[in-house]
Amino acid sequence: MQRLYYILLCIVGITISAKAQQVKIPTSGTFVSVEDVVTFFKDQHNLQFSYDVAQMQQAFIPINDTTLSIEDFTEVLKTIAITLKKDKKGNYFLIQSNEENSYCVTIKDTHSNLALPNVTIYNGDEYLGITDFSGTANLEIRPGTLLTYRYTGYKSVIQHVSLSNDCITLMLKDDVQALEEIILTNYLTRGLVKNKNSSLTLSPKTLAILPGLVEPDVFQSLQLVPGINSPGENPASLHIRGGTPDQNLLLWDGIKIYQNSHFFDQITSFNPYITKKVDVYRGGTSVRYGDRISGVINMQSDDDLFDTFKAGGGMNLLGGDVYFKIPIFKKLGILIAGRRSLTDLYQSFTFNSISSKVFQNSRLDASEDIGIENETPLNYFFSDWNAKLMYKPNENHSYTLSIIKIKNTLNNNNKGVRDNEPFQIGDRLEQNNWGGSFTWLREKEGLTTKKFQLFLSDYSSQYNFEFISENEGASNLIATRINQVTEFGYDLSYDIPIGKYHHVLIGNQLQTTNVSDGVFDIFNVNGQEIFNIIGLVTTQGRTNLIGYLEHRYDADNLFLSTGIRAEYNNLVGLLFEPRVFASLKLSNSLRLTTSLERKNQSFSQINNAQIEPDFYNLLPAANQFWSIQFQGTEGNFEFLTQKSNQLTVGALYKKNGWTAELEGYYKKIDNTTSQIDTFITSVNTIEQQTSLTPGLAKRYGLDFLLKKRIKNYKAWLSYTWAKNTVQYRDFQSLAFPEPFDQRHRFNLSQTYSYNHFEFALGWTYGSGLPFTKTTTGSIQEITDLRANNNVYGNRLPDYHRLDLSTIYHFKNNGRWNGKVGFSIRNLYDRRQDIQTNYSIGIDDQNDFFLQSTTNESLKLTADMVFRISF
């Protein structure tokens, strides 16, 4: 009652002294805190104000003019629920009700109008929450608050909350730099863009749902891009336009990685939840990249380490992961992330189904009866770890230290009986790739971008096969396969803008690589050790010095990049790699591109011929070696470099929600190695040939994509026609198809989102891979085959499969995001022969013969995932 009386008094007082008072505001056209405005009135007119300091510091009003009257001030304050009262003595009181208003905002991408999940929201330095998968956040906040929306790769936006907003939509723009280069924001779906230089950029965390995938596995996601696939249906094994997986350059924060997968190509060895972006080149490769003749996959880890503590984690039926992003100071942040298999805790049906694909036709496949008992359940383990320390003294400079460790181990014991002799068999495999990099980067719009990067990568693989007889004095065998790569190097580059349209990139790299291979057996007969070298035992070092130069002309309708990469190395001398890329915009809907490039590669991942007596075999999955390429025998040695020349021509058309892309390519590869092909290596070993003269390979292909989006429904169709042949003159007079030559591949994918659900369905059809049909596998039969030009003259049947996945996103309370997902690969459980491998058998007369095993596709495989992040 008393208060009412008091307020009445105030009003009367004001009526009496209704004289306008005005202040000058130094910063107009922006938001100023109520306390600052009050200070202006105090200073300029000696007025007395009473208020709650914290509230008035956090309440802002828009200022559009250089002056403000007390009346206008009063009116503006009403829009943020603050009342300005004056008592009869001329003292002012500012009162804001204690109530927080519910407020909701939906954030979208300006370019594509698609929702942006995981946008972080701040009130000053205070972290308020993140947007959910539909780009929406619900917050309880006081009117007058200034909200800041931050999202990696986008410009931050500041927004003022007044009483009139209840649910608004806000558009976020890409960083100018990124925007300039993008020509298609949703290449297949959200999270995959096509850049002006024809490369693709994948952002695993923003990636919309894809068929058969509940986790945004980096390489598996890329297999939906036309021209990228895995003919053996292995998620982490990428064949890019007729290139084999070892011909792709894999970079993680600048570290060259030699171990691309966990679980023998079933899971990509890079943690998608801390991957900021992945740049992928199918052609038109920049001069920055070399040493591999096929695609480039350049991955960068997250750099949002400064604002606030963030963490997340998840679990699926194979493993789990967790990450932490810890700001230490405003300019120093740490990222720690780990992912490991949980196969030591439980072996799910997903694990069983995948391992029966990986280990099929071997003694580790529990479903096969090959007279060997598995003593323990399959003992397989994988993990990957990342650590990153980033110091960013200002917007334009950053210093980054990044470390990665990838680890795979298999440790298995089996028991069997042969000729009434009990024995034990052990398979022990350990693969490690660890690496580190240091990067200094200076990047500012309109100025020269300077970059210095140091990296170290260390890959090692060791496989031991143990055959131990339980009878006293009988012979034992230990077979060992060792492979080690150590690489160290730096990259220094300057990207210099010249005028409005020109850029010059100049750089220098130095790399030292050391590769060791060892393939040998140790027999222990009656206590005496016999050391037997089976295959390669080499150690080879290479040092190369590289200089590169590239000029880019970037005008409205034409993008032209011409460059050269020159390399000198101690093995083969001087190598030149000219690169040209052009993109011409004919109209708003049509764009033509072309590229011409040369690339060289000295290291390949080869297979060793497997001699398999009836009583044991080695694990085919452990039979891959990074090796330098050479021909000839001891004393007459020549190092070889695979040389690829590639021409690409393409067109991109988009109109009314339709997108069509057609790209054709032709590639000629000189000096290919036959040692990647188990058929040829086996035949060579049977015939006691040492190695073949290098071959000539050709790749022809057409990649087609058609996409249509209708609101929340998206569908795309991709089709690839490809022809991959190789010719080894002293093996067969005519060229023959490569073992991975898949002529047709067709994919139809559909995704739909509804409320908090996302659904995806994809159907893939692929033509069968070639194989060489043998009956006895004798030398005579193979000689006839080659004389009749019948190597790889047969085809496995075509195959197809249907994949589906669905994700439910939990309602966002502004603090944390969560989701559950479910996927099924090969929904109608079609079992089909998919790939043939060759090895050497020994008959009763101790003669060698060629034998083949054909692997089936993955059976129906379900997986589930649960994740949260905050």
Place this chain on the structure above:
Amino acid sequence: MAAFAKAKTPLTIVQNKNSIPTWRDGKSVFTNTSLIEVFAAIERQFDVTIEISRINANRKFTGFFSYEQLENALEQVCYPMNIKYTIEGRTVQLSN
């Protein structure tokens, strides 16, 4: 609320000197001061006990209280800070 009628072209300021005859010595002024100190000053001025345990007394206040009357002084501080008060003899209870 006619008194707050919006003036598009603000007039020049004229301080209403008549309404502040005794302000110079009749009040205490605070800038960014914690409520603990503000209520302690009121306690001293009016010789009362103010119970602040039920409010967050670390909040900062800018403003004044006048010396004329306890009730006015409390109102002048509690009103902008959204605090309720009850006076029981020589004791003041504060609550949110």
